[in-house]
Amino acid sequence: MILVTGGLGFIGSHTVRALLDLGEGCVLVQRRTAEVPASLAGAQVVVEQADIADLTALLDVGARHKITGIVHLAGSMPWPPSPKQPVEAARKAVGSLFNIFEAARAWGVSRVGVASSIGVYAGLTSEGPLREDMPLPMTSSHPIPAFKKIGELLSDHLAGATGIDVVSYRISGIWGPGDPHGALLFAAPALVHAAVRGTEPDLSLLLAPAYAEDSIDLCYVYDCGRAIALLQLADQLNHRTYNVASGRATSNAEVIAAIKKVVPDTRIVLPARGTGQQSYLDITRIQQDTGYQPAYDIERATADYIAWLRAGNER
Incomplete structure (x- = not known):
């Protein structure tokens, strides 16, 4: 089964639907108690209450289910950020990502997908397609793209260090x-x-x-969810970063x-x-590696x- 963090959220719920349509069962991890929504009643879906910032609680989910992949869509940075506890908020955001990788190693997961954002391209002035191999500015004017860049760098490092197949989704305007x-x-x-x-x-x-x-x-959310599902289930991916977008x-x-x-x-x-x-975001990579078309x-x-x-x- 595919574990999806943020699986009851906007993008997450549509990603779950797409994974189900492709024959995969899903475990949705929610910090607060939640039930399987009526729209997914009867489907191969389980909702588990666990805070991904709590490694023990997260690992317990894998003790109850055979997790074969992870799609990490839960927010990496609380928004709006707490002006009183910025260090603690940052620690929790980065620590949650580390926990995802710890769980992936413990469960023998082969692929982890991590949500990034179109915001990482902010500051580039060129018109036309924004490609995944473009150098990105080191600064960010907003906490969300800042933490998405941090997440991409950490994910790339941990992919090399652990041998886990990691893919970052640079998600456009959904x-x-x-x-x-x-x-x-x-x-x-x-x-x-x-x-x-x-x-x-x-x-x-x-x-x-x-x-x-x-x-x-x-990018319409149905296309977004299907694109993420295709990236998760592809037999082989040739890159660690993919634009998830309409391409125009x-x-x-x-x-x-x-x-x-x-x-x-x-x-x-x-x-x-x-x-x-x-x-706009160039979608050549995802088209070539998964067959995705909006x-x-x-x-x-x-x-x-x-x-x-x-x-x-x-x-």
Whole structure:
């Protein structure tokens, strides 16, 4: 069975669904008590209560289940960070990663996947594809990409030291059913929600104003979950780092155009004062090594998301 940390979260739940569709059972580790969700009732899924920061509790999970692989999607850094205990928070984040590798060694796991982020590319100014072999800036303006870089470096070191097959997922801008963030990092989810509700989009959480030309590599969460599952189950991987993305830049203007095909009377408008810079994650590696192809372009993704919200789902 594949152990998935953060398996009841946004990306985690869709990854679990994809693993199940590919014939794998899953053990979901949650810090708080949780039951198997109704959407997975009857599936080969077990939810175990354990804090991955507690090595003994984590190892006990492997005593109850035959764990053959690990997909580590739980957050590496508490957010928002505690201003009173920054050292302890950092120690816990890094210690949890060490515990994952200790468990992998104890259980004889052959492959560990670790979530990274599109944020590691922040600071690169080139347009066009962002490739996994590009040199990354050593600094980060935000704790999350900082700890993702730390996680990648530690994972690469431990892969060499332990012989465990390790893969880091550089995950792009993920959106779709179950998105808990709204317009936290990019505008698209809020634009869709506003169209369904017939309201103005709430973009107050964005770090900067949203413009029509602003773009990001938007990857629908179904594609993201399937990509991670394919990386976990591939017979052989030729790299330790893979972009998990759509492989194209999608602008807010394109999102609005796709929304208007489903909700023609929406009045969502964004000002046209953005830079128009088009950068996106190159997905050649994952395509070559797993056969992954995104199934949801912006129009299909938008229509599906709107239908899911109109069916009465909250997020």
